[in-house]
Amino acid sequence: MSESIKKNEKKIDLGPKIASYPMPVCLIGANLGDKANFLTAAWLMSASISPPRIAVALNKGHSTNKGIKEHETFSVCIPSEDLITAADYCGLVSGSKTDKSAVFDVFYGKLGTAPMISECPVNMECKLEKVVDNGEHEMFIGEIVSTFTEEKYLTNRAVDLKKVKPFLLSFYDRQYLGVGEPKARAWSVGNSYKR
């Protein structure tokens, strides 16, 4: 590394840490045998647009991982704030010991083995495409085959987050946070940036 590489003495290095940023809480649905199971997760992201893919990282100890591999399908269900207690419950108890199939009203889509949640405003039904090994965690990348919602969550035919009312996980302080107000237009406000 060159001597000229610029450091910043004001910065503190916390060391290798899981990042501090808000992540959307979801419920990952998978059948265990023929029974629906749901696991609370917040490590998920879009992985491509066309076809739409979604990725979720789960600790290898979860029953859900086995279910996803068994059926090669899973769902990503977005709960609203009013489901916060039931959603948190699904992260506190393991599907290996507790039957979570009756926590929600369950439905299925065209894949037939990815359980989804009637109470959730948005449910994405996914076909497993890849499993990426990340040590103690593994990442499941799935192709979204259907996105289920209801008329009441749409504005101009698109899912409206103000109606969905998703919530976020702040990992370090173990808080669920709401989604805040609009701040600016994306792919737009930067046009006013002057160097």
Place this chain on the structure above:
Amino acid sequence: MSESIKKNEKKIDLGPKIASYPMPVCLIGANLGDKANFLTAAWLMSASISPPRIAVALNKGHSTNKGIKEHETFSVCIPSEDLITAADYCGLVSGSKTDKSAVFDVFYGKLGTAPMISECPVNMECKLEKVVDNGEHEMFIGEIVSTFTEEKYLTNRAVDLKKVKPFLLSFYDRQYLGVGEPKARAWSVGNSYKR
């Protein structure tokens, strides 16, 4: 699929769609040659805890992808709301045509080739570990070697999102959203769930 699989007739299938959920906006730093470059992104997630890994999905057309592969390092920089214009700007112009190295005050950590942003409250310096091909996008999985912040963003020695003031992308309506108020304790409120 068995006849007994339960459907939900109230649900509308929007078809294969990128999910509608709020994602944290970040700036991905990579050197292009020896020059710092930053790309706005919102498809990122934690991928493991120990060691801490982070994953980001980027369209293959970006210069940033080349820079990450060249140096096998990158950074994930979390901007606060007051950087929203500059952050959006970095998503509007390509590093192949526009030098973005002077948009922010840049610093480097121990890897020496992952540029970070002095103005950002949180900067994670990452060593590239895996590239996952997802068609038009590729996912970069990195091990976090350092997390840089400042005293003023900490509460009880942990990064405090209320001080960081990150913002979120709502993909479909192209809005940047703030982070809202605490709603409940995670890994806790579900204890009150009664079946």
